[in-house]
Amino acid sequence: MVREIKLALAFAAIVAVIGLQSSSYAQEGGKQSKTLETGTFHGKVHQTSGRATIYQEPDGKLILRLTNFKTSNGPDVHVILVALKDADDDANFLKTNTERVELGKLKGNEGDQNYTIPSGTDLSKFQAVSIYCERFDANFGAAPLQKF
Amino acid sequence: MTGAAASWLLRKMWILAAVGVLVLILAWWVFRPEKLWVNQKVDEPAPFASSSDPQPLYTGLLTGKAHPTSGRASIYQAPDGKRNLRLTDFATSNGPDVHVLLAQSTDQNLTKEFVKGELDSVELGSLKANQGDQNYDLPDSVDLGKYDDVVIYCERFHAVFGVAKLERF
Numbered sequence: 001m002v003r004e005i006k007l008a009l010a011f012a013a014i015v016a017v018i019g020l021q022s023s024s025y026a027q028e029g030g031k032q033s034k035t036l037e038t039g040t041f042h043g044k045v046h047q048t049s050g051r052a053t054i055y056q057e058p059d060g061k062l063i064l065r066l067t068n069f070k071t072s073n074g075p076d077v078h079v080i081l082v083a084l085k086d087a088d089d090d091a092n093f094l095k096t097n098t099e100r101v102e103l104g105k106l107k108g109n110e111g112d113q114n115y116t117i118p119s120g121t122d123l124s125k126f127q128a129v130s131i132y133c134e135r136f137d138a139n140f141g142a143a144p145l146q147k148f
Numbered sequence: 149m150t151g152a153a154a155s156w157l158l159r160k161m162w163i164l165a166a167v168g169v170l171v172l173i174l175a176w177w178v179f180r181p182e183k184l185w186v187n188q189k190v191d192e193p194a195p196f197a198s199s200s201d202p203q204p205l206y207t208g209l210l211t212g213k214a215h216p217t218s219g220r221a222s223i224y225q226a227p228d229g230k231r232n233l234r235l236t237d238f239a240t241s242n243g244p245d246v247h248v249l250l251a252q253s254t255d256q257n258l259t260k261e262f263v264k265g266e267l268d269s270v271e272l273g274s275l276k277a278n279q280g281d282q283n284y285d286l287p288d289s290v291d292l293g294k295y296d297d298v299v300i301y302c303e304r305f306h307a308v309f310g311v312a313k314l315e316r317f
Binding site: 032033035038040051053055057063065067068072073074075107108109110111112113114135146147148 | 177178179180183184186187188189190191192193194195201204207209220222236237315316317
């Protein structure tokens with residue numbers, strides 16, 4: 001009887017170790033954020049360059065990240081998503097009532113930066129990022145996004 | 149000139165000056181001209197913890213030349229420094245003796261569908277399949293600043309199936 005209990009305990013220990021290993025592995029896999037889309041900026045009203053990438057965090061949250069980013073400084077500059085393939089029109093493309101999603105004020109005109117995309121944003125519809133000067137309704141630069 | 153007239157003139161000048169200053173402040177607030185010279189730098193970390201997985205260094209989209217070719221070509225680097233090329237959403241036409249090469253985007257040969265003579269390139273191997281995600285090891289020595297184009301190339305007919313210009317990720 002004692003021998004059977006010992007055996008059962010040993011077996012339980014082995015199962016527990018295997019179980020722990022697989023669950024910690026699964027957790028590590030789940031921590032990865034996924035790269036969904038990416039594209040490079042082209043300047044419009046002002047010289048703008050760098051890359052825009054959309055990541056999805058494990059909890060489903062969408063993040064726009066700008067890297068190697070550079071544009072000119074300006075007043076009241078915002079980062080927006082626009083319901084276009086590319087904001088290739090002139091500075092006033094936004095006067096045509098193109099739908100947009102506001103992501104916030106531009107944090108810096110140079111450097112890597114992240115913006116949270118509101119949940120429920122349809123990325124198949126909003127396919128371009130624009131650096132947008134609200135005061136003068138000017139499109140500093142835009143990046144069309146493509147599947148990564 | 150009487151004293152009253154002089155003081156009226158003085159007051160008018162003061163009002164003009166005050167209005168001028170206000171206009172200047174307003175114009176400054178609207179245009180913020182100093183921002184032309186003042187940069188605002190940020191350096192936020194990536195929205196994910198540093199990972200032991202290979203990280204993308206370069207990426208670009210494939211465009212077809214001699215044959216319709218589409219998909220994405222990305223260069224990844226593993227933590228040990230090893231680099232590889234990964235093709236995703238990839239599709240090209242099947243063909244004989246098709247290879248994956250790195251070449252220079254400045255090479256005039258790549259503007260045409262067929263290459264005359266030899267293409268200055270780095271061989272990455274035979275194309276594993278004409279559709280689907282696939283990986284190719286990069287030689288340690290290859291300079292991606294110089295060889296910045298991924299080329300799907302048919303050696304037998306010197307045909308450029310497709311090209312992707314690599315840009316920094």
